[in-house]
Amino acid sequence: MHEMGIAQQVVNIAVAAIPAHLEDPRVEQLNLRIGKLSGVVPQSLLFYLEILSKDTPLEGAKMHIEEVPAATRCNACLHEWPSEEAVFDCPKCESGDLNVISGREFDVVSIDMAD
Ligand SMILES: [Zn+2]
Structure with a gap:
């Protein structure tokens, strides 16, 4: 279940990126980039992000x-x-x-803030 730890890091990074002067900040969309070989399963990550973003400015944000x-x-x-999996010699x-x-x-x- 390493997506849970990754999701926690994402939440920490995103919350830290929110401009400090905003009162009651709301994140509208969180933009992530995930490589196919990163070992991160997007569906699983989204599941944990939804749980972990509760009671943070990320709650309800769209995850892109x-x-x-x-x-x-x-x-x-x-x-x-292009290689979908590990390869060991050149074709x-x-x-x-x-x-x-x-x-x-x-x-x-990046994060997109709500107005
Ligand atoms: Zn070659």
Whole structure:
């Protein structure tokens, strides 16, 4: 259930990002970016976010999740390709010298405040 810990971090980050001068702040939308390889299950994260945002300025906020597809690059031939799961060799040159170049993101991108 590691999404619960992650959801708590998201709530902490988002609450900390609220401008301090606002009285009775309300977050309208929370924007997250989650890589396909991050190991975070969006549905599960949303479930915990809803529970943990109760009695915070995030309560009732829309959660917008942008899922980032995974991509891998071969360091030998510089071929890049989308990869949904872990790969161990390049489909072009069979080199094992690979870098995951995207898909591991997990970011709180921004919060939109209600007027
Ligand atoms: Zn290659």
